[in-house]
């Protein structure tokens with residue numbers, strides 16, 4: 014029983030991380046039709062820069078972590094905005110080229126990060142509470158899981174509120190449905206593109222700093238490995254559906270944890286099987302609109 | 305009636321998926337009244353309107369109030385005062401009626417004014433009561449009202465309206481025509497329409513398109529009264545049309 | 549007339565390439581030594597195999613417009629499949645290769661059948677996920693089969709002596725060249741076949757193909773499986789050349805480098821894929837050497853760090869090509885040729 018609770022709790026925590034990456038991917042794809050391969054690099058950069066900022070205040074202190082999270086999110090947002098303005102916008106509506114550019118960017122930036130910070134993972138210092146566990150009905154749940162769930166929920170709530178209550182949110186929701194008609198109402202939808210990139214980049218940067226706390230290390234490759242699961246989450250949830258991404262994040266992560274424990278460490282493979290199954294039954298994903 | 309043209313199209317061509325579907329089209333829209341674009345199915349009426357707005361790949365000249373706009377992005381052209389009511393309404397199905405209208409609000413000169421709001425409220429009282437309903441759950445007629453309202457909210461220089469009566473029940477067709485007639489008193493309209501009764505009621509002039517080219521322009525009366533011409537250009541029998 | 553000339557030119561080039569191991573040509577800046585030396589032959593052979601692999605990817609992306617992010621899976625199926633069969637059984641090389649090829653085809657059929665249920669970007673992601681699963685399996689080393697992160701060395705018992713060891717590098721070179729020629733001819737044949745024309749039509753407009761009674765799904769599946777089987781073949785030759793299988797060749801990044809090569813050369817161009825692959829392989833080697841050179845080590849950090857990361861330079865190059873050189877090298881060559889062509893009579897002064 015306590016094992017199951019532990020697996021569910023860590024699964025939820027991991028799901029929170031997945032969602033932080035997948036939410037941006039999903040928003041960007043939904044509005045612009047762009048698969049952003051460089052999203053993992055926003056995460057990695059956010060993690061490194063965020064941690065460095067936190068270390069200025071004090072490694073392993075709450076103040077440092079808080080500053081790190083803010084700086085990580087800002088870094089992710091800045092990197093994403095620069096990417097959109099510099100590389101994506103000049104290729105307006107040429108989706109294949111846009112994907113290719115993000116592929117090139119991800120290859121180049123990961124190499125650059127390796128050059129700057131070295132290819133190997135580095136340990137991080139966490140606040141004491143985050144390094145320990147809390148007893149939940151007999152299960153010793155790592156405290157990072159709570160932090161991740163909280164962050165995922167806050168970001169989900171924040172994005173939903175932004176989409177529902179702001180004019181840009183309205184433009185984004187309309188644009189996901191029918192972009193041409195939004196421009197035909199006299200709205201410059203490209204500003205919404207930049208904004209979506211910035212929001213997605215911020216979530217990824219935040220996710221980067223959080224991931225270092227769960228993994229207890231930071232590495233130039235952490236973005237790439239999270240990105241692959243975020244891709245799977247986005248396809249299973251339905252490309253462009255935010256709620257779909259949220260649901261699929263939790264399902265995928267929990268399933269992964271369960272399989273890793275009960276089925277001989279096969280979590281990664283089970284997730285791919287789930288993907289195949291969803292595609293066979295519902296090619297548009299759980300909550301995606303049928304093509 | 306006469307006076308400078310609000311819209312001039314010169315040698316406009318449009319390409320869709322690499323194929324040219326509108327060839328070297330030229331026509332004018334006077335600063336008042338309704339100019340109807342007629343033609344059989346698939347001849348390129350919709351593509352012509354979309355090319356004017358820059359929604360499809362195009363070449364040629366488009367002048368709005370004498371100013372070249374064919375190099376501009378769609379949203380810039382629209383903000384110059386072009387209201388668009390697309391074929392098949394294209395309301396945002398997942399947004400509420402109120403949100404659809406809010407999205408259409410434009411600020412500044414040529415934008416939304418109290419009078420235009422009042423006009424929309426007067427023409428489509430239904431929309432106020434259904435403000436919180438998702439547009440996707442509205443009937444076809446109601447969706448057309450939303451689509452028209454989005455264009456009528458702003459102080460436009462011209463409206464481009466594409467088959468507003470398509471697929472609607474006869475009673476609703478009358479309501480839509482009524483609304484367009486009211487709008488036409490304040491803003492010139494370029495109207496694509498297949499229903500000749502509606503054309504007869506609203507249009508002052510006609511532009512007939514066939515196979516992507518303009519084949520006839522002139523006063524609406526001249527065409528509607530000429531059974532042979534109607535048969536030749538549109539393939540309709542004036543008698544059966546009149547009998548409806 | 550023109551065609552025979554092209555054909556003769558191609559044959560001449562081929563003969564020259566085949567004779568390289570017998571010649572002592574220095575190619576400074578490209579090859580580490582004279583052409584007959586094992587180091588040079590090894591690099592050239594690597595170029596040919598990479599070019600063959602890029603050609604198989606060209607079949608997917610250039611011909612059928614399928615952007616797969618998981619092509620490495622079938623290459624790895626070739627390298628690891630053959631390595632495992634040779635390691636665990638007494639089956640000799642050729643039957644073993646046939647067995648692995650059948651396995652690769654079966655794998656491609658299953659994965660393709662599922663992945664092709666979605667199109668465009670989703671297809672890219674799904675193929676990536678499957679390849680990732682393969683990568684996980686390989687690295688996990690279940691049952692000591694794959695050697696985990698270390699990779700798996702070639703068990704030479706079943707391999708003919710002529711293909712083993714540094715002294716026989718020239719035989720491996722010829723093998724690699726033969727594989728490239730074979731793959732090129734197969735790709736040419738597929739492109740000219742009915743299925744090839746159908747695949748090109750599907751790329752341009754899937755709906756139209758369906759309307760005229762074609763079956764896009766089946767067409768794409770055929771191309772997918774063909775491209776994958778070619779990759780498997782190349783993978784097996786790669787195993788012999790490198791005397792081992794390494795997990796790096798099963799990663800998503802490996803597929804992405806294929807994409808980079810094809811786009812560098814020019815999407816849709818066979819020669820582009822070959823040239824892109826050769827250029828990429830040589831650049832990768834040369835840049836790695838540059839990274840460790842004293843000249844770079846003496847530079848300030850802002851220059852030293854980017855210059856010592858070949859992938860950073862290649863990735864940046866790639867981005868610039870995508871933005872500023874549509875059509876890649878093949879496109880640029882075409883534009884250049886068009887400019888050089890004699891001016892039409894009317895325009896002559």
Ligand SMILES: Nc1ncnc2c1ncn2[C@@H]1O[C@H](COP(=O)(O)OP(=O)(O)OP(=O)(O)O)[C@@H](O)[C@H]1O
Pocket residue numbers: 320321325343344345346347348349350351352391
């Ligand atoms: N998305 C598209 N892809 C390919 N061809 C298209 C597309 N949209 C339109 N066409 C073609 O362009 C031509 C003109 O179409 P258009 O919609 O402008 O005609 P229309 O006169 O508005 O027809 P209708 O009276 O049926 O509304 C048609 O032959 C049509 O088949």
Ligand SMILES: [Mg+2]
Pocket residue numbers: 349350351391467
């Ligand atoms: Mg139409």
